[in-house]
Amino acid sequence: MSNDDLKSQPADPTRRKFLLTSGSGVAASLVVGYVPALARDAAGEVDLAPTAEGPNIEGAVPITLRINGREHSLRIDPRTTLLDCIRETVTLTGTKKGCDHGQCGACTVHVNGKRVLSCLNLALMHDGEEITTVEGLGTPDAMHPMQAAFLACDAYQCGYCTSGQIMSAVALLKEPCGTDDASVKELMSGNICRCGAYSNIVAAIQQVRKNV
Amino acid sequence: MHIFEFIRPTDPAAAIAAAAQSKTAQQGADVRFMGGGTTLIDLMKLNVETPDRVLDINRLSLDKIEDTADGGLKIGATVRNSDLANHPKVQKDYLVLSQAILNGASAQIRNMATVGGNLLQRTRCVYFRDTAMSCNKREPGSGCPAITGHNRTLAILGTSEHCIATNPSDMCVAMAALEATIHVQGSKGSRVVSFGDFHLLPGNTPHRETVLEPGDLITHVTLPPPVVGSKQLYLKLRDRASYEFALASAAVMLTIASGRITHARVALGGVGTKPWRSPEAETALAGKPANDATFRQAAEAALRNAKAQSENKFKIELARRCLTYALKMASMS
Numbered sequence: 001m002s003n004d005d006l007k008s009q010p011a012d013p014t015r016r017k018f019l020l021t022s023g024s025g026v027a028a029s030l031v032v033g034y035v036p037a038l039a040r041d042a043a044g045e046v047d048l049a050p051t052a053e054g055p056n057i058e059g060a061v062p063i064t065l066r067i068n069g070r071e072h073s074l075r076i077d078p079r080t081t082l083l084d085c086i087r088e089t090v091t092l093t094g095t096k097k098g099c100d101h102g103q104c105g106a107c108t109v110h111v112n113g114k115r116v117l118s119c120l121n122l123a124l125m126h127d128g129e130e131i132t133t134v135e136g137l138g139t140p141d142a143m144h145p146m147q148a149a150f151l152a153c154d155a156y157q158c159g160y161c162t163s164g165q166i167m168s169a170v171a172l173l174k175e176p177c178g179t180d181d182a183s184v185k186e187l188m189s190g191n192i193c194r195c196g197a198y199s200n201i202v203a204a205i206q207q208v209r210k211n212v
Numbered sequence: 213m214h215i216f217e218f219i220r221p222t223d224p225a226a227a228i229a230a231a232a233q234s235k236t237a238q239q240g241a242d243v244r245f246m247g248g249g250t251t252l253i254d255l256m257k258l259n260v261e262t263p264d265r266v267l268d269i270n271r272l273s274l275d276k277i278e279d280t281a282d283g284g285l286k287i288g289a290t291v292r293n294s295d296l297a298n299h300p301k302v303q304k305d306y307l308v309l310s311q312a313i314l315n316g317a318s319a320q321i322r323n324m325a326t327v328g329g330n331l332l333q334r335t336r337c338v339y340f341r342d343t344a345m346s347c348n349k350r351e352p353g354s355g356c357p358a359i360t361g362h363n364r365t366l367a368i369l370g371t372s373e374h375c376i377a378t379n380p381s382d383m384c385v386a387m388a389a390l391e392a393t394i395h396v397q398g399s400k401g402s403r404v405v406s407f408g409d410f411h412l413l414p415g416n417t418p419h420r421e422t423v424l425e426p427g428d429l430i431t432h433v434t435l436p437p438p439v440v441g442s443k444q445l446y447l448k449l450r451d452r453a454s455y456e457f458a459l460a461s462a463a464v465m466l467t468i469a470s471g472r473i474t475h476a477r478v479a480l481g482g483v484g485t486k487p488w489r490s491p492e493a494e495t496a497l498a499g500k501p502a503n504d505a506t507f508r509q510a511a512e513a514a515l516r517n518a519k520a521q522s523e524n525k526f527k528i529e530l531a532r533r534c535l536t537y538a539l540k541m542a543s544m545s
C-alpha cells in the first residue's frame with residue numbers, strides 16, 4: 001500500500017471498512033484467513049440475530065447474554081471468558097484481547113453500567129446482565145461524544161487499546177473523580193497504551209468532561 | 213483451562229455443602245467459590261488452580277454494607293472493592309481502608325474484586341504462577357526456586373526456608389491495622405476469626421495460607437467502631453505510579469493528644485508473607501512525642517527482624533522510610 005493510497009482514504013473512522021475497501025493484497029489475505037464478523041455481517045453472510053444454535057461443543061451449557069440491548073441465546077463451554085464469548089461466539093470484535101490476564105485493559109466492557117475486564121470474567125457469570133461493548137456506544141455516523149473526542153484529539157496511534165480506553169473513559173464519567181488531569185490519569189491507569197497516546201487520551205476525556 | 217462444572221447456588225447452606233466436598237480449602241482445592249474471579253480465573257488459565265467445580269457466590273445476598281449495633285461496620289463478602297472504598301462511612305471513619313483499596317489494582321479490577329476474594333488473593337511470585345517450575349506453595353516438597361532466583365519483590369518479613377512469597381493485598385494491610393474480624397460459615401456452623409489469626413505464616417506448609425477448611429464460606433467482615441480522632445493514612449511505594457503491586461506500603465492510625473501519641477496501629481504491605489501488623493512499631497509509638505525521631509524509631513522496630521534475599525535488600529530501608537513518612541504525613545493530617 002503506498003502513501004498515496006493512505007492519503008486518498010476519506011476520514012472514515014471504520015478501520016475494518018478501510019481495510020476491506022482498500023483492496024490491497026494485505027487486506028485481501030486478511031479476509032481469506034479470518035473474515036471479521038462485521039465484514040461478514042455487512043455482506044449479509046451472518047445472522048447475528050438471537051439463536052439457540054451454537055457450535056456443537058461437548059459439555060456446552062445454555063446462556064442468554066444481553067449485549068448492546070440485544071439478546072443472544074447461546075450454548076458455550078463453561079470455561080469461556082466473557083471476552084472470548086463476545087469476540088468468538090457473538091463475533092463482536094471491537095473488544096480486544098491484549099494480555100488475557102487482567103493486566104492491560106484492552107478487554108474493558110460495561111456490565112450493568114460498570115467497567116470490568118471481560119478476560120477475567122466467565123460469560124456464565126453474566127447470564128441476564130446488561131453488557132455494553134464499544135459497538136453499543138455509537139456508530140460511525142452517530143458517535144458517542146467520547147468516541148468523537150478520541151477522534152478529534154488524536155487519542156490513539158495503532159488503535160489496539162482504543163476500544164478499552166473508550167469504554168473505561170465513558171464509565172469514568174459516572175465515577176467519583178477529581179477534575180484535574182492527575183485524577184483522570186490515576187483512574188485510567190488500568191488501560192495500558194503501548195503506543196503511549198496517554199496525553200491525548202487524557203485531553204479527550206477532559207474535553208468530554210467539560211461539556212457534560 | 214481444566215474443565216469444571218459451574219454452579220450458581222442461591223443459599224449459603226447449599227454453597228457450603230457443595231464446597232465441603234473439596235479435599236482442601238487451600239492450594240489444590242477441587243471446589244472453589246468464585247467472587248469476582250480476578251484471582252481465580254487468572255490462575256485457572258495458568259492451570260495453577262484446577263477446580264472441578266466452581267460455585268458462583270454472587271447470588272447469596274452477601275453484598276451489603278451495614279452499620280453494626282456497636283457503631284462499627286459489617287461488610288458482606290461479595291461487596292465490590294470499589295463500592296467499599298467509595299462508601300461514605302468508610303471514607304469518613306475508615307479512611308485508611310478506602311485509600312488502601314483505591315491504591316490497589318485498577319478501576320476495572322476494583323469493580324469486579326470482592327472483599328472475600330481480596331482476603332484470599334494469591335501471591336504474585338513468578339514461580340508460583342508457572343507450572344513448569346517447582347514451588348513449595350503450589351506443589352509441596354518440590355522446592356523454592358525463588359530463594360536462589362527472582363526474589364526482588366518477595367518478602368523480607370515472616371519468610372521461611374520453604375517459601376518467601378509476599379502477600380500482595382493492599383486492602384488486607386488496612387484491615388490488619390483496623391483490627392477487622394472475619395466471619396466464616398462452615399459445615400460445622402459459624403465462627404469468627406480475628407484478622408491477625410486468619411493468614412498463616414509459610415513455615416514448612418506454605419501451601420496452607422489461611423485457617424479455612426473445606427466448606428468454609430467467608431460471609432462478611434466487621435470493623436470495630438471508629439477510633440475517635442484517629443489520623444489515618446495508607447502509603448504505597450511501587451515500581452510505577454499506579455496499577456502495580458506494592459514494594460512496600462504502610463497503613464497507619466495515630467491518635468495524638470497534646471503532642472503525644474495516645475493510640476497507634478501500624479501494618480505493612482508488600483514486605484510480609486502475610487498482611488504484616490507490627491506490634492513492635494505500635495509499642496515504639498505508644499506514649500511518645502509525635503515527632504520524626506519517634507517515627508524513625510518505630511520504623512526501625514518494625515523492620516528489626518527483616519531478612520533480605522539476594523535481590524531485595526533495598527526493601528528493608530524502603531519499608532523503613534515508607535513507614536516513617538506515612539507516620540509523619542498522618543500526624544500532620
Ligand SMILES: Cc1cc2nc3c(=O)[nH]c(=O)nc-3n(C[C@H](O)[C@H](O)[C@H](O)COP(=O)(O)OP(=O)(O)OC[C@H]3O[C@@H](n4cnc5c(N)ncnc54)[C@H](O)[C@@H]3O)c2cc1C
Nearest residue numbers: 102247248249250251252316317326328329330332382430
Ligand atoms: C493485573 C492485576 C493487578 C492487581 N493489582 C493489585 C494491587 O495493586 N493490589 C491489590 O491488593 N490487589 C491487586 N490485584 C489483585 C486483586 O485485588 C484480587 O485479584 C482481587 O481482590 C480478588 O478478588 P476476587 O473477588 O476477584 O477473587 P476471586 O478470584 O473470586 O477469588 C479468590 C479466591 O478467594 C476464594 N473466595 C472468594 N470469595 C470467597 C468467600 N466469600 N469465602 C471463601 N472463599 C472465597 C476463591 O475461591 C478464590 O480461591 C491485582 C489483580 C490483577 C489481575
Ligand code: SF4
Nearest residue numbers: 337339347356375376
Ligand atoms: S517463594 Fe513461595 S511461592 Fe515463590 S517459588 Fe518459593 S515456595 Fe513458591
Ligand code: FES
Nearest residue numbers: 098099100105119
Ligand atoms: S486482555 Fe483483559 S486486561 Fe488485558
Ligand code: FES
Nearest residue numbers: 157159193194195
Ligand atoms: S494506540 Fe496503540 S496501544 Fe494504544
